[in-house]
Amino acid sequence: MNSIAKPRVAFFDFACCEGCQLEVLSLEEQLLDMVELVDIVTWREAMSEKSDDYDIAFCEGSITREADIERIKRIRETADILVSLGACATIGCHNALKNQFSMDEVLHIVYGDRAEWFDTIPARPITAVVPVDYQVNGCPASLPEFVTVFKHILMGKEYKPPNQPVCVECKLKDNLCVYEKGLLCLGPVTRCGCDAICTSYGHTCFGCRGLVDDPNLNAAQDVLAKYGLSVEEIVGKFKLYNNWPELSLGEGRTDA
Numbered sequence: 001m002n003s004i005a006k007p008r009v010a011f012f013d014f015a016c017c018e019g020c021q022l023e024v025l026s027l028e029e030q031l032l033d034m035v036e037l038v039d040i041v042t043w044r045e046a047m048s049e050k051s052d053d054y055d056i057a058f059c060e061g062s063i064t065r066e067a068d069i070e071r072i073k074r075i076r077e078t079a080d081i082l083v084s085l086g087a088c089a090t091i092g093c094h095n096a097l098k099n100q101f102s103m104d105e106v107l108h109i110v111y112g113d114r115a116e117w118f119d120t121i122p123a124r125p126i127t128a129v130v131p132v133d134y135q136v137n138g139c140p141a142s143l144p145e146f147v148t149v150f151k152h153i154l155m156g157k158e159y160k161p162p163n164q165p166v167c168v169e170c171k172l173k174d175n176l177c178v179y180e181k182g183l184l185c186l187g188p189v190t191r192c193g194c195d196a197i198c199t200s201y202g203h204t205c206f207g208c209r210g211l212v213d214d215p216n217l218n219a220a221q222d223v224l225a226k227y228g229l230s231v232e233e234i235v236g237k238f239k240l241y242n243n244w245p246e247l248s249l250g251e252g253r254t255d256a
Contacts, residue, residue: 007154010042010054011085012075014061014068015095015123020086020141021045021060027143034147037154056081056153060141062088062095064123076130081153084125084132085146087139091210092244095123099243124244134159139208139241142194162193163213166205169196178204184227186237189215207241217247 011021025031025046041051057079063069076082087093098106099122107115126132134149136142145161152159166187170177178185178199187196187205191212198205211217217238224234238247 005039007038007056008041008051008054009038009056009058010040010051010075010079011045012042012057012059013044014059014072014089014126015064016061016086016088016093018045018060019139020088020136021058023140023143024058024085024146027147030147034150052078054079056083058083058085059126060085060089062092062123062125063129064095064120066119066121069129072126072129081133082126082130083134083136083149083153084127085136086141087137087208087210087241089126090135090137091242092123092125092128093139093208093241096125096243097239098123128244135161137161137191137209138194142209144195145193162191164192165212166190166192166194166196166199166209168192169194170199173200175199178202179223184224184229184237186220188223189217189220207238211242 011024013021021043022045027034038056040047041049041054044050057075059072059075059082063072084090088095098120101109103120103122104115107118107120111118127135134153136146136149138145149159167177169192170187173196175196178187181202183204185199185204186207187199189211190205190207191209194209196205220238221234224237225231229237235247
């Protein structure tokens with residue numbers, strides 16, 4: 001990275017809704033303070049100018065075409081620092097739900113008699129194709145974590161995403177456990193770092209930040225089964241966000 005000039009930053013997107021980039025734009029005045037420290041040279045959501053010369057690349061979205069693989073590799077070769085931005089780029093997210101079908105079937109479902117015009121491959125996160133230096137989790141990406149990662153990059157410091165369950169943050173905020181309300185939650189096996197935003201507003205955790213390392217999936221399945229969920233429903237809850245790589249769920253071992 002150029003040590004004299006301000007770092008040059010680019011934002012890129014692959015298969016996604018681009019909501020994570022829009023979320024970053026919502027930083028508003030805080031974003032203005034941040035851009036004083038860097039030069040943003042490419043960001044389709046925010047500017048018409050673009051450049052192939054950048055030091056830091058924030059990449060949103062998952063890889064769903066062969067052309068995406070070549071493109072992310074070029075970005076990786078150019079950038080000194082690559083950041084996966086949001087759940088699609090980091091864990092695959094909803095896009096990976098299509099992987100349970102054959103790719104021919106997927107193309108015909110979406111494009112009908114024009115399926116041959118398009119190509120697709122099993123969806124995967126950016127992190128499954130190239131190494132990344134930092135990651136910002138969540139759907140959409142967590143703004144506090146984005147700011148934290150941004151600061152760590154500029155200071156040249158390593159950032160390790162938290163590896164505790166969302167339950168930890170719920171306890172720190174004195175939230176009533178949503179299970180006490182009769183709701184079903186994936187917080188016990190989901191990586192925290194979101195400040196328990198969903199459960200703090202009375203919703204359940206859907207697992208958008210990905211699973212903690214070595215999650216106790218067997219125990220989580222047993223709890224969900226006790227609340228009346230079938231094996232199929234349990235698998236569906238886990239795979240809404242965490243469908244890459246294939247989860248080793250113990251189907252048949254629950255009481256559902």
